[in-house]
Amino acid sequence: xxxxxxxxxxxxxxxxxxxxxxxxxxxxxxxxxxxxxxxxxxxxxxxxxxxxxxxxxxxxxxxxxxxxxxxxxxxxxxxxxxxxxxxxxxxxxxxxxxxxxxxxxxxxxxxxxxxxxxxxxxxxxxxxxxxxxxxxxxxxxxxxxxxxxxxxxxxxxxxxxxxxxxxxxxxxxxxxxxxxxxxxxxxxxxxxxxxxxxxxxxxxxxxxxxxxxxxxxxxxxxxxxxxxxxxxxxxxxxxxxxxxxxxxxxxxxxxxxxxxxxxxxxxxxxxxxxxxxxxxxxxxxxxxxxxxxxxxxxxxxxxxxxxxxxxxxxxxxxxxxxxxxxxxxxxxxxxxxxxxxxxxxxxxxxxxxxxxxxxxxxxxxxxxxxxxxxxxxxxxxxxxxxxxxxxxxxxxxxxxxxxxxxxxxxxxxxxxxxxxxxxxxxxxxxxxxxxxxxxxxxxxxxxxxxxxxxxxxxxxxxxxxxxxxxxxxxx
Numbered sequence: 001x002x003x004x005x006x007x008x009x010x011x012x013x014x015x016x017x018x019x020x021x022x023x024x025x026x027x028x029x030x031x032x033x034x035x036x037x038x039x040x041x042x043x044x045x046x047x048x049x050x051x052x053x054x055x056x057x058x059x060x061x062x063x064x065x066x067x068x069x070x071x072x073x074x075x076x077x078x079x080x081x082x083x084x085x086x087x088x089x090x091x092x093x094x095x096x097x098x099x100x101x102x103x104x105x106x107x108x109x110x111x112x113x114x115x116x117x118x119x120x121x122x123x124x125x126x127x128x129x130x131x132x133x134x135x136x137x138x139x140x141x142x143x144x145x146x147x148x149x150x151x152x153x154x155x156x157x158x159x160x161x162x163x164x165x166x167x168x169x170x171x172x173x174x175x176x177x178x179x180x181x182x183x184x185x186x187x188x189x190x191x192x193x194x195x196x197x198x199x200x201x202x203x204x205x206x207x208x209x210x211x212x213x214x215x216x217x218x219x220x221x222x223x224x225x226x227x228x229x230x231x232x233x234x235x236x237x238x239x240x241x242x243x244x245x246x247x248x249x250x251x252x253x254x255x256x257x258x259x260x261x262x263x264x265x266x267x268x269x270x271x272x273x274x275x276x277x278x279x280x281x282x283x284x285x286x287x288x289x290x291x292x293x294x295x296x297x298x299x300x301x302x303x304x305x306x307x308x309x310x311x312x313x314x315x316x317x318x319x320x321x322x323x324x325x326x327x328x329x330x331x332x333x334x335x336x337x338x339x340x341x342x343x344x345x346x347x348x349x350x351x352x353x354x355x356x357x358x359x360x361x362x363x364x365x366x367x368x369x370x371x372x373x374x375x376x377x378x379x380x381x382x383x384x385x386x387x388x389x390x391x392x393x394x395x396x397x398x399x400x401x402x403x404x405x406x407x408x409x410x411x412x413x414x415x416x417x418x419x420x421x422x423x424x425x426x427x428x429x430x431x432x433x434x435x436x437x438x439x440x441x442x443x444x445x446x447x448x449x450x451x452x453x454x455x456x457x458x459x460x461x462x463x464x465x466x467x468x469x470x471x472x473x474x475x
């Protein structure tokens with residue numbers, strides 16, 4: 001592994017003095033006692049437990065519900081740094097939306113030879129049922145979570161595009177509320193851009209995408225698989241914060257050509273359904289017939305323009321990890337501009353030369369399943385044992401098309417609070433983007449995920465990671 005001193009420390013850079021964005025915070029921190037801050041950390045944990053900010057861990061019968069560990073040392077980003085990042089995210093999201101419309105219509109990018117036809121035709125995330133369908137307002141990706149990593153002072157890379165059902169925004173909001181509650185004096189000293197407007201912006205953005213069938217103020221509902229889903233807390237939280245209905249599949253049915261929810265006064269049509277159910281389970285008449293999570297016939301209503309589904313079915317093709325490697329071309333094709341935010345260099349294991357290179361260098365690479373998520377099904381070569389590498393090699397040789405590989409980046413670190421004081425840990429960042437026909441809103445900051453284990457590069461909560469509040473400073 002790369003030696004720790006080669007990592008870019010966002011608080012101290014490569015030196016011992018605090019970088020400009022952290023200067024005021026460091027002055028405050030140094031005046032505080034570690035003991036007081038550790039007590040505050042315990043207070044934060046108790047607060048999260050009281051509120052019920054939990055997530056489920058699939059496949060772990062002993063810990064079906066856990067608190068996501070929260071570290072109270074914020075990640076701080078200067079306004080000028082954020083401005084470049086936000087511009088790059090907006091460019092990327094516009095390109096993703098244009099790509100989705102094209103893929104499900106004329107496929108001009110394939111005709112132009114910029115994307116191999118088999119990347120679409122053989123891709124499990126491509127949804128033939130969406131061919132020729134134009135969603136209300138031509139918006140496919142209403143909510144996007146773009147995962148970023150940082151390697152230097154002005155070096156940000158896109159790790160992946162979450163265009164299906166990105167999660168984590170509730171933790172971003174609760175983290176900020178917790179920090180405001182515990183350290184109000186900090187926010188009077190340091191001017192931090194607000195994130196609290198997100199639920200209002202989400203409702204407004206979804207409402208702006210209502211179908212023509214909508215009459216009056218749009219009725220919005222959040223579709224959840226139910227209480228056993230890993231992100232159920234977030235589903236309930238967002239429904240409450242938006243003043244929207246929280247519904248499950250059995251609460252909905254098709255009535256007079258509309259999707260309607262059961263109420264005490266009969267069935268009421270829904271205009272916009274923010275679904276947190278995967279494509280496969282959305283409609284048992286059109287997809288998985290065994291699904292009890294979706295709504296029979298919802299796709300027929302959708303194709304007829306009777307409802308907006310956010311995000312649109314079939315958006316998975318845009319955040320597929322095999323497609324990811326073509327994103328620089330996709331951005332340039334649809335915007336006419338070079339990508340502001342760069343991809344991490346990617347090896348497509350479906351290509352013989354790339355596969356040979358990956359197999360020869362497994363100990364130095366990060367290998368991911370193209371349809372994987374949550375940190376499952378991946379190999380972090382520098383942190384893996386010889387046995388783990390050899391087991392993974394067998395899977396890779398058996399199904400090379402299922403994998404891509406990245407070099408092990410020197411991910412930036414941000415300090416966490418430990419009993420011994422500050423200690424650096426690797427982080428990533430998931431900013432949240434709202435897309436409507438007339439605008440793109442990017443919440444300043446997002447969710448910083450942190451690998452709490454020293455030296456670990458895996459930040460996913462399901463794999464033992466935690467979260468931090470993310471501060472974007474005002475100008």
